[in-house]
Amino acid sequence: MAKQRVVVVGGGLGGLWATLRLAEAGHSVDLFSMFQVKRSHSCCAQGGINAVLDIKGQHDSIEQHITDTIKGGDYLGDQPPIKTMCQDAPGLVHTYDRMGVTFSRTPEGIMDQRLFGGVKNRRTCFAGATTGAQLLYGIDEQVRAHEGGGRVRKLEFWEFLSLVLDDQGVCRGVAALNVRNMKVETFRADVVLLATGGAGLIWGRSTMSTNCTGAAAARAYQQGAKFANGEFAQFHPTAMKGHDKLRLMSEACRGEGGRIWVPRKAGDTRLGRDIPENERFYFLEEWYPAYGNTSPRDVASRAIVRVTRHMGLGVRGQDIVYLDLTHKSREFLEARLGGILDMYQTFAGVDPYTNPMEVFPSMHYTMGGLWVGFDKDGQTGGMARISPKNHATSVPGLYACGECDFAYHGANRLGANSLLSASFSGRVAGDAAAAYLKNLKSGCDKVPDSVYDAERQRQAEINQALLARTGGENASTLHHQLGELMQQYVFVERDNAGLDKALAGIAELKERGRKISLDDKGNWSNQSLPWARQVQDMIVLGEVMTKCARLRDECRGSHYKAEFELKQPEGKFAGDPEYEAYTEKWKANNERWLKHSIATHTPAGPQVEYWPVDSSVMPPTKPRDYR
Amino acid sequence: MDKVIHFKIKRQDGPNSQPYWEEFKMPYAPQHNVISALLYLREHPVNTRGQRVAPVAWESNCMEEVCGACSMLVNGVPRQACAALVDDLEQPIVLEPLTKFPIIRDLAVDRQKMFDALIRVKAWVPLDGSQDVHEPAPRISPADQALRYVYSRCMTCGCCMEACPQYHDHSDFIGPALFGQVALHNSHPTGGFFKADRLHALMDPGGIAGCGNAQNCFKVCPKDIPLTHAIGELGRQTTVQWLRDLLMK
Structure with a gap:
């Protein structure tokens, strides 16, 4: 067989880890990215990465990390991969440490750990408040060493357009757009990995970078890859307001002691700092005394929406609550959170050291994504560490890792578990792809040129049609309208009437998306063309997410429909007959709904079916309860 | 238009083209930064002479000064354009590409x-x-x-x-x-x-x-x-x- 070829698309933590593992295994990797990989969205992650090191005398354990992750995800995550991820986390952060990542230290010089949401132990390693950037740089440097050694070829400023599938439906390469000379080319590959990140831009504004459109995943989906759990999107409780981006204020703010509150008096006109203690309503601490300000994100975001929109207690009557760090010393805050507090100062023009910050929930993370499988290790009950089944999508020869896949986080992700899953899944997917290559009988060199020519032609024609059209719709306008629908109807609280409206609106946008025309007709670095295509793909993925949300008639993790809520009996806990009756109802509901929603593309829209969840590590016997 | 944001942008269609200046005015809104304004102009690419033109090309990603993509000269100073707040800048806001790197197009350069x-x-x-x-x-x-x-x-x-x-x-x-x-x-x-x-x-x-x-x-x-x-x-x-x-x- 000719020398095997590998394509990795995306250069955040997932893509870089996969690239590194494949390069170390001796493969030559073509690494595609729409921009220099060092600018990938992983750099925006702030707070930290979870790994049980148990350095704070709390008797933290890997079992507890597994339990917290499973429960945090409201049992919707397949459990064997979660188990293995948590087991491998300490080794993974030590590897980052060996790469020279500038983790914050204890006085003894070991990696320090802080508290994060949905847990009770200090389990989060961090590098100031720019942990994602520091991890990204660490792995980027390792890949650069292989680039220098000739193993890795970076194709930056290339945009993935489609998979090249052979007549058996096996993935044999990609078609990509050179965003400088605007030419479409195809690349042969024996295996392709997508590590293309989340899809926050579908909500118009989010905490995500402007390139997080989800378009690459949407393209694979439209070519047959199944998309799982699309309805599960995380709304981070504390983001700044803004009309271009909703900038994240890390959960680390609360892990380090930050408190969320609103004035007790509706429409109080005083500045936050002038409102006395006894006139402040610390609603998370009151409603969830066990976890308080570090309740999981879905719980905290719902509480914020309740206090602002249902109780009318938002700051100045608006969709705003306070995130308050002013009781902590400046020195402490500078060392632990300096990077993001500077950012708040820059963009809000207000000093967060002396004023409570103004925040509200924002679209932040897509738990759903391309469906990927795993190989269960019969002996350990975890995931087999090396197997071609791990992170394989439903398209043979196509793998996915990082936020663009659906694994690990179920219905809600715990804070500081995303840097972990992005890194871990990249490592596992790289190893899986290498195993796939070892077993591959017939390589892409046997696929006739005509297969590649046809795909290149198809993509070039799409571009030409866009360039030729005049007087049509504006891509940015459609994007705003999609964002408005998603913000209004597919947000923290959902209901079926609203979701029906969203689906009708999206159907209309889809139609109008076919009539987009461009203000730029040029053939050099034309940014209007890829943007128009991304908007069309965002509409497709938005439809999947909304349809899955419409069909799921229950409350689970981030997906909340009041009509179907099983209310926890107030003031009652396990052992109380009323609580036990609630638990029985909860179990009955799991029978119906504890399933992955799996969307398959058809010309008429997504077809949704339900697949079982592997709950073999910790069967769901007790409902989540953070009170 | 009452209050406006006024941009003067140095443009260049490609690496070998001649540069030229183009001006844009857009409605004022508080809390704009240079990139959010460029995003507005992408949707409404009309210059001060009333001509609809090809949108300005630039690079950006994170919008919070951590990714390093959007470096350009803002009123003559090299900086991250996403953290350059319109309210802090003298108008017209002059945008130019970095001069030490080959131009790709408009404000985008090859680093x-x-x-x-x-x-x-x-x-x-x-x-x-x-x-x-x-x-x-x-x-x-x-x-x-x-x-x-x-x-x-x-x-x-x-x-x-x-x-x-x-x-x-x-x-x-x-x-x-x-x-x-x-x-x-x-x-x-x-x-x-x-x-x-x-x-x-x-x-x-x-x-x-x-x-x-x-x-x-x-x-x-x-x-x-x-x-x-x-x-x-x-x-x-x-x-x-x-x-x-x-x-x-």
Whole structure:
């Protein structure tokens, strides 16, 4: 067989880890990215990465990390991969440490750990408040060493357009757009990995970078890859307001002691700092005394929406609550959170050291994504560490890792578990792809040129049609309208009437998306063309997410429909007959709904079916309860 | 239009085209930054002469000054455009591409040579593979971590290169950003094992001798990286290395 070829698309933590593992295994990797990989969205992650090191005398354990992750995800995550991820986390952060990542230290010089949401132990390693950037740089440097050694070829400023599938439906390469000379080319590959990140831009504004459109995943989906759990999107409780981006204020703010509150008096006109203690309503601490300000994100975001929109207690009557760090010393805050507090100062023009910050929930993370499988290790009950089944999508020869896949986080992700899953899944997917290559009988060199020519032609024609059209719709306008629908109807609280409206609106946008025309007709670095295509793909993925949300008639993790809520009996806990009756109802509901929603593309829209969840590590016997 | 935001943008259709100025006015809204305004103009690309034109090309990603993509000259100063708030800027706001890098189009430039230089100076900690070695990395004191953290915030954005008078087309000087990266990796307990390789790269033509000590670099750094301190420190390290090389001959 000719020398095997590998394509990795995306250069955040997932893509870089996969690239590194494949390069170390001796493969030559073509690494595609729409921009220099060092600018990938992983750099925006702030707070930290979870790994049980148990350095704070709390008797933290890997079992507890597994339990917290499973429960945090409201049992919707397949459990064997979660188990293995948590087991491998300490080794993974030590590897980052060996790469020279500038983790914050204890006085003894070991990696320090802080508290994060949905847990009770200090389990989060961090590098100031720019942990994602520091991890990204660490792995980027390792890949650069292989680039220098000739193993890795970076194709930056290339945009993935489609998979090249052979007549058996096996993935044999990609078609990509050179965003400088605007030419479409195809690349042969024996295996392709997508590590293309989340899809926050579908909500118009989010905490995500402007390139997080989800378009690459949407393209694979439209070519047959199944998309799982699309309805599960995380709304981070504390983001700044803004009309271009909703900038994240890390959960680390609360892990380090930050408190969320609103004035007790509706429409109080005083500045936050002038409102006395006894006139402040610390609603998370009151409603969830066990976890308080570090309740999981879905719980905290719902509480914020309740206090602002249902109780009318938002700051100045608006969709705003306070995130308050002013009781902590400046020195402490500078060392632990300096990077993001500077950012708040820059963009809000207000000093967060002396004023409570103004925040509200924002679209932040897509738990759903391309469906990927795993190989269960019969002996350990975890995931087999090396197997071609791990992170394989439903398209043979196509793998996915990082936020663009659906694994690990179920219905809600715990804070500081995303840097972990992005890194871990990249490592596992790289190893899986290498195993796939070892077993591959017939390589892409046997696929006739005509297969590649046809795909290149198809993509070039799409571009030409866009360039030729005049007087049509504006891509940015459609994007705003999609964002408005998603913000209004597919947000923290959902209901079926609203979701029906969203689906009708999206159907209309889809139609109008076919009539987009461009203000730029040029053939050099034309940014209007890829943007128009991304908007069309965002509409497709938005439809999947909304349809899955419409069909799921229950409350689970981030997906909340009041009509179907099983209310926890107030003031009652396990052992109380009323609580036990609630638990029985909860179990009955799991029978119906504890399933992955799996969307398959058809010309008429997504077809949704339900697949079982592997709950073999910790069967769901007790409902989540953070009170 | 009542209150407006007025832009004067230096445009260039391609690497070999002639540059030209184009002005845009858009409705004022509070809290705009340069990139959010460019996003508005992407949707409404009409210049002050009322012509609908091709939208301005630029690079951006994170919108919060951590990714390093959107470097450009804003009123003559190299900086991250996403953190340049319209309310703080004098109008018309003049946008120009960085001048030290080849132009791709309009405000987008090609910064590849910075990344190539990172390979040249071996800006990484060599590992014997990314597998778990079942042993933690060496301890690092909080003080050393604090200094390394300052260097490790470099986004490879190119602002320091733009401000450096020694970094230009006709010079082989590798530019200030690289010194911060060498200082970072030389200061790591195991990265320091390979200090000599990095220092030799800096002792080559275009290395540390190229610094003219203008001290512009750290003044424009969006992350306040003490590049002049790094250059001073590496000056000492290269001298020691030079002596060591002599003795080893």
